[in-house]
Amino acid sequence: MSNPKDSLKRECLSLQQRGVPFKLVPSTGPTAPFPISLSVRVAAPDNCNMFDIYEIAIILIIASFDAFEATISVDAKANGIDKSLASAIQTTLNNAYKPSAPSSSWRLEALVDLIERDYRKLLMAVPGTLELYMGEDANGASMRRYAPAILPEVIDPSKAAEEEAEKQRQKEADEEAAREYWRLKKLEEEAAEIERKKKEAEQRRLEVEMDPGSFEKAKVLSKKERDELDAARDKQGKRQAKTGSNKKKFDPEAHAARKAARGE
Numbered sequence: 108m109s110n111p112k113d114s115l116k117r118e119c120l121s122l123q124q125r126g127v128p129f130k131l132v133p134s135t136g137p138t139a140p141f142p143i144s145l146s147v148r149v150a151a152p153d154n155c156n157m158f159d160i161y162e163i164a165i166i167l168i169i170a171s172f173d174a175f176e177a178t179i180s181v182d183a184k185a186n187g188i189d190k191s192l193a194s195a196i197q198t199t200l201n202n203a204y205k206p207s208a209p210s211s212s213w214r215l216e217a218l219v220d221l222i223e224r225d226y227r228k229l230l231m232a233v234p235g236t237l238e239l240y241m242g243e244d245a246n247g248a249s250m251r252r253y254a255p256a257i258l259p260e261v262i263d264p265s266k267a268a269e270e271e272a273e274k275q276r277q278k279e280a281d282e283e284a285a286r287e288y289w290r291l292k293k294l295e296e297e298a299a300e301i302e303r304k305k306k307e308a309e310q311r312r313l314e315v316e317m318d319p320g321s322f323e324k325a326k327v328l329s330k331k332e333r334d335e336l337d338a339a340r341d342k343q344g345k346r347q348a349k350t351g352s353n354k355k356k357f358d359p360e361a362h363a364a365r366k367a368a369r370g371e
Contacts, residue, residue: 109211111172115145118215122147127219143169145177147215149222156244158230158237159254160188163222165200167213175210179218188255192236196229 115131122129128148133140145167151158164185167177179200183193203221204214222229230237235256242252328336 111175111213114175114212115169115172118213119145121216122219125216125219141169141171145169145215147219149219149226151226152223155226155230157250157252158227159252160186160230162186163196163226163229165197165218165222167215167218175213177204177213179204188230189233189236189257192230192233192255195232199225199229199232 119129119131130146132144132146134142134144146164147167148162148164150162151160164182166180166182168180169177179197181193181197181200183190186193200218200221204218230253237253238256240252240254241249244250
């Protein structure tokens with residue numbers, strides 16, 4: 108029985124000689140080098156030129172070299188097809204790839220042959236995942252062609268509600284972070300202003316110590332100067348407070364005499 112590791116090298120070399128693109132990527136995690144991912148791209152055969160899907164990309168996931176066992180994965184996004192179609196292709200290939208008895212090789216070329224032979228069947232596995240339209244072939248002649256139809260995903264109500272709640276939590280967290288930012292920003296500005304005033308006061312104090320004459324003190328007037336200032340104010344006169352008109356007590360006899368004089 109062949110060694111799985113050596114056999115993988117030989118079969119990858121055969122793919123290279125055949126012109127089949129592949130990429131071997133070992134894991135870098137704690138269980139390195141496993142799992143090993145072997146990406147293989149199988150081009151559409153000439154009799155399948157009516158498809159706008161020009162290749163089928165698969166990934167063989169090798170868990171160990173203890174046996175010739177691998178799992179095939181088909182990524183919908185990498186192939187540009189609907190998830191349901193990718194899942195159907197993946198199931199078909201896994202069922203066909205797994206041998207009923209222990210194998211002595213990785214059967215990579217046999218897997219490529221299978222995809223090329225059943226290319227049309229694989230892509231037509233799920234009705235409604237391809238759209239038919241009138242196009243042209245490589246020579247410009249009209250022909251019916253098939254393009255991928257990406258179907259809308261079924262939205263799980265509970266998942267949608269959780270996503271909406273998460274968005275709301277994120278929004279509230281962002282708003283709180285913004286408020287905290289501006290609060291700290293204001294405190295920084297206030298602290299900077301206080302520090303600036305302290306520095307200005309300290310600078311002024313140092314200037315006064317170095318040149319006391321630069322500090323303006325209140326001028327003290329002599330007695331003569333105060334007398335002259337008072338005399339100048341006296342010449343301007345003193346403002347008298349206004350008083351209201353004198354009020355007289357009501358005299359009923361005088362009031363009656365005035366009415367009689369007026370003939371009332």
